[in-house]
Amino acid sequence: MPDSLSFDGVDLSVYGVTVVDGPIQFLSKPRLSTAQRSREHGAIVRGSFLEPRVLSVPVVVKGQDFADLLTNWQTLRSLLHPNKGEKRIVLDYQSDRFYVGRLQEGLSAAPAGGQRAVGTNLQFFCPDPTTYDVTQRTQNTSSTALSFTPDGNEETPCIVTGVNGNASAAASIEVVHQPSGSAFKTTYPLAANERIRLDGEREIAEVSHDGVTWATIMKSVDNYAHEFPRLTPAVLNTFTLTGLAGTYCWTVTYYDRYL
The missing domain is CATH 2.40.30.200 (Elongation Factor Tu (Ef-tu); domain 3)
Structure with missing residues (x-):
């Protein structure tokens, strides 16, 4: 054919x-x-x-x-x-x-x-x-650190999602990425079982109660300081993820990118 x-x-x-x-x-x-x-x-x-x-x-x-x-x-x-x-x-x-x-x-x-x-x-x-590779890649962890090596040959945006456990989050939630050195920090009061999502393609941060309906939280200069991570190809990328409570989970999703 x-x-x-x-x-x-x-x-x-x-x-x-x-x-x-x-x-x-x-x-x-x-x-x-x-x-x-x-x-x-x-x-x-x-x-x-x-x-x-x-x-x-x-x-x-x-x-x-x-x-x-x-x-x-x-x-x-x-x-x-x-x-x-x-x-x-x-x-x-x-x-x-x-x-x-x-x-x-x-x-x-x-x-x-x-x-x-x-x-x-x-x-x-x-x-x-x-x-972009047609397959979306997913990396996840239930700890405060996550490391992996993306393929491709161009920096690629990613989505970082944190699912809070059955307790209120700490006063400050922070996502730090290496080797870029980017850091996202917010004092948004994340409740038990709420989710926070950092969308690197659209450069917005959102929260959700159910994972379906999302609300943007980047509205108050007193509420956040942010840089959105972009993954570096063919080298080890490391995230330091802090601020969630209880039995929580962090997920990073992305597509390998090529020029």
Whole structure:
């Protein structure tokens, strides 16, 4: 069966899409830029980041006849509409990795009458120009330390979740990561059996009573001082995790990231 791709979990081969022989590539080389941005309460963060790139995928869209082709084309335009935002893109020939992007170009002009197939380049704008392993990794501990070595070759954000035991947490909850040296500290009064989650991708801290409904706690400058950890690939990463009480558990989830 010819290779295709999926977008946001939808197999596009169902709608007649076949990836053709040719270069599937980013249209520019990776570039590192430096920038500064404002955070809440006027804090300024300076750092470097990889610039966005455009992923170009040459495809043929087919139908049983022209009417079927037109139906497939219109369905694809709806499924891949840029307003859907950035979603996971998985190429069949590289099914162990995913990109994150949204369609920028490739489905604008409708097929001409009489055609049963039309070629185009699907161009996806990728704010994050890296790929991720499709398997989410999970590390957990019921102690105050957790060490592991991620794969990949790029720093990757992670989610750190602490589940409190059957007692109120200490006055201060702290998550320290090495080798980055980042530290998150909050004096939020975590109750028995509550959860705290540090989302490094979105850079927010949340709490939950049930693990389903989450509320952001980063609203008071007196309530937290924070840095969100990013995992360093191919070396030992160590978390020091303090402040929970009772029979508690810490979990770190992430995807290995590649450039």
